[in-house]
Amino acid sequence: MVLLLVAMVLALGVWLVALAAARGRLTANGAIGIRTPATQRSQEAWVAAHRAALPLVAWGGLAVVAAALVVLLGGFLEPAGLETVGITLVLAEGVLVVIAAAVAHRAAVQVPAP
Template sequence: MQAEIIQLMAVLGGLGVLLIVVGAVCIKGKLPMNSLVGIRLAATMVSEEAWIAGHKAAGPYVILGGICSAAGAAAILLVPTPAPPTLASITAAGVVLFLVIAALVASAAAKRESLTK
């Protein structure tokens, strides 16, 4: 197997694991406001409560993005194809889609939380 394909699988697999772990932490409400990891939108940055509410709501979609990434890594390994970059591009599009949905859901949940205060 070519080194580039192995690197591609490692990046997609690592990203998948990272997103799954971060998503699980979000669902539990344990991701504190920080400058490194999280959905940093105006609505989620209003307060700690809005941040937590937004991330709890977004967590499942972040996990789905991670599953998509890990599945893409597995597909590159398992599906006989002459074009792993094509599979990687499809995988990246899926991950971006789930993360955009996560951001929209987080924003809506954070806004609802801000209105209740």
């Protein structure tokens, strides 16, 4: 059950970071966000990258949270099964972040250099 909660918190955190960066409230930095050489080239590239990644992060995160809630509230799995689903959802969120980073990088490259 703990991993299901971790998956939900991770999905929410990734979405909040992408949303803040896409709105320009989180500037390019070395700690959080999608950090590639292209996304950190300028603030415009940073924002464009996160705007491009936001739909994928939002819908993918929503799917992770919905799946976790269905499993948690359904009550049809034993504890070992809950952990297996939790691991799967955490891994799915990781794959989602990698794909979103590729989409973001592609969008950042399209922004003219300052």
